[in-house]
Amino acid sequence: MNTLLYTFHFYLFGLISIASAVAFVTRKSPVAAALWLVNTMFCLSALYVMLDAQFIGAVQVLVYAGAIMVVFLFVVMLLNLGQASDVTDMRGLGGRLTAGLVGLAMLAELFALSRIKFPRLTGAMGDHANVVNPISAPLFHEYLLPFEVTSVVLLVAVVGAVVLAKRGPGAS
Amino acid sequence: MMLATLAVMASDPVVYHTYYDPLVPVTALPWLLYTILKMIIVFTVLMVGVAMLTLAERKISAWIQDRIGPNRTGYGGLLQPAADGLKNIMKEETYPDAAYMPLFILAPMLSFIPSLITFAVIPFAAPFSSRWGLVEMSVADVPIGFLYILAISSLGVYGIVLAGWSSNNKYSLLGGLRSSAQMISYEISMGMAAVSVLLLSGNVSLQAIVHQQQTMGWNVFPLLIGFFIFCVASFAETNRLPFDMPEAESELIAGYHTEYSAMKFSMFFIAEYSNMVTASALMVTLFFGGWDIPGTQWDNIPPWTLLKFLLTLGFFFTKLLFFLFLYMWIRWTLPRFRYDQLMSLGWKFMLPLALAYIVITGGAILVLDMLQVPRSVQWFGISPFWAVLGVLNLVLAVLVFVILDRGRIISPAYSRLSPLHIARLRAMSAARPFAASQGD
Numbered sequence: 001m002n003t004l005l006y007t008f009h010f011y012l013f014g015l016i017s018i019a020s021a022v023a024f025v026t027r028k029s030p031v032a033a034a035l036w037l038v039n040t041m042f043c044l045s046a047l048y049v050m051l052d053a054q055f056i057g058a059v060q061v062l063v064y065a066g067a068i069m070v071v072f073l074f075v076v077m078l079l080n081l082g083q084a085s086d087v088t089d090m091r092g093l094g095g096r097l098t099a100g101l102v103g104l105a106m107l108a109e110l111f112a113l114s115r116i117k118f119p120r121l122t123g124a125m126g127d128h129a130n131v132v133n134p135i136s137a138p139l140f141h142e143y144l145l146p147f148e149v150t151s152v153v154l155l156v157a158v159v160g161a162v163v164l165a166k167r168g169p170g171a172s
Numbered sequence: 173m174m175l176a177t178l179a180v181m182a183s184d185p186v187v188y189h190t191y192y193d194p195l196v197p198v199t200a201l202p203w204l205l206y207t208i209l210k211m212i213i214v215f216t217v218l219m220v221g222v223a224m225l226t227l228a229e230r231k232i233s234a235w236i237q238d239r240i241g242p243n244r245t246g247y248g249g250l251l252q253p254a255a256d257g258l259k260n261i262m263k264e265e266t267y268p269d270a271a272y273m274p275l276f277i278l279a280p281m282l283s284f285i286p287s288l289i290t291f292a293v294i295p296f297a298a299p300f301s302s303r304w305g306l307v308e309m310s311v312a313d314v315p316i317g318f319l320y321i322l323a324i325s326s327l328g329v330y331g332i333v334l335a336g337w338s339s340n341n342k343y344s345l346l347g348g349l350r351s352s353a354q355m356i357s358y359e360i361s362m363g364m365a366a367v368s369v370l371l372l373s374g375n376v377s378l379q380a381i382v383h384q385q386q387t388m389g390w391n392v393f394p395l396l397i398g399f400f401i402f403c404v405a406s407f408a409e410t411n412r413l414p415f416d417m418p419e420a421e422s423e424l425i426a427g428y429h430t431e432y433s434a435m436k437f438s439m440f441f442i443a444e445y446s447n448m449v450t451a452s453a454l455m456v457t458l459f460f461g462g463w464d465i466p467g468t469q470w471d472n473i474p475p476w477t478l479l480k481f482l483l484t485l486g487f488f489f490t491k492l493l494f495f496l497f498l499y500m501w502i503r504w505t506l507p508r509f510r511y512d513q514l515m516s517l518g519w520k521f522m523l524p525l526a527l528a529y530i531v532i533t534g535g536a537i538l539v540l541d542m543l544q545v546p547r548s549v550q551w552f553g554i555s556p557f558w559a560v561l562g563v564l565n566l567v568l569a570v571l572v573f574v575i576l577d578r579g580r581i582i583s584p585a586y587s588r589l590s591p592l593h594i595a596r597l598r599a600m601s602a603a604r605p606f607a608a609s610q611g612d
Binding site for chain 2: 032
């Protein structure tokens, strides 16, 4: 019963996320494309929750769907890119052929990877009482330096964005 | 199977006493039944509650303005929400020609659904010992509790921004953009303020946060500043006065829902009120002990009887209604902020304050734990840990409110403009002769 429900939900969310991803690439209107991407993110977070990685699932929605995509949408609307245009990114026969070949290569890689048996991680989940500890403990003990370096890199990006935005013709 | 289970439910509890352990959570079929029951009841109570809140809002505003308010439909106007609902269903749905139809129809739903499902993780009463085991009193007892609420409520902004954009109306677009900017800005302060609660409880599960407050005392005292930031930010998040920028009737007609009519308009309205309910419930859970009954430990320990369940439920709802009243009270007390004031309050005051507060709270908790100050209740029913943090917060509160009262941070209407700003404004009015000829 449980495995049946699990399989059902796995295929449900998996299929929706793949379909949304396809729709995301094929839509011409940027707003519609952005929304399909949000849908993909949402289904991925459902899959994370099914893998018992509830924290990652929540953060996926919070960061990608709730923050980054909203800002994307914002930019699309403010620059009035919302209407579909006739401009296409397809660049002749050569481009199409390359794209098809790359796609085939990735598909072959997927099939090759699916034949490998990955080792199953067992017993690493710990208790359900606290879902943040298993993530925060390694982050702030073992990987403290990479974590801090990453935050500094992000800070540099933020400061850089502000500096570039301020350097307009109107500012002195 | 279902009928047999229901028959067992209806019979005498004493007979089945030997078959269950009252402290082990329910499993399998009873779990499913109880979950469905909780879903139906919580959804119904929320929807009816939202309808009654619209009436309460009108009654309270009437009371504050010394009027009578709606009193024609039903006894004392009690059926007014039903009449309003009926009216909204019967009204014509208008579809603007220039609107982008798929998103125009999707937007009210995107606003409506997140606002309803956030309530699912709020623990609203003490658990109840049924004859199959313990039933937790929240629809979904997820271990990520608070993060779930943050994640889902961050999706609510899509409804508003898409409504504004798809209407293809400049007032709607301005309302939608204002609103999304406001919600994104204050969401950060809100999350940051709640981090102090998570630091104190050491967990993100709302059940664990309630339990921590039961053993230690309500968080509102030791985390006073955090509560202040959270409260202000949740007013901004729910788009209520004094932060109702997205609507701002005098400037934007009706903001993002200008083009909406009938039930689609109603859905935005319901979303706003159920967001209010969730925000109030969150303030109660994070800072006011959730379903805890103050001054007694009787409600925190098993046996989980029906009486205990009802009493804690009553206390939760009393606290919830107080915050809902606060929302309406403030609406008729404070005027609307100007948009730049709103933004500078959010980014230049609330966010730095929240960040500094995380550092201070984290440091204080670390020091108190290193000094081995006991967290549990010690003298006169007061926990020393709680008291020391509380005194620290009182000092901080005095400092913060003195600074806030200086009138420099949120750029009040009478603040001086910089010479550069004045020059730019003059250049703008000189460039538009029509505006200049109007005399301003």
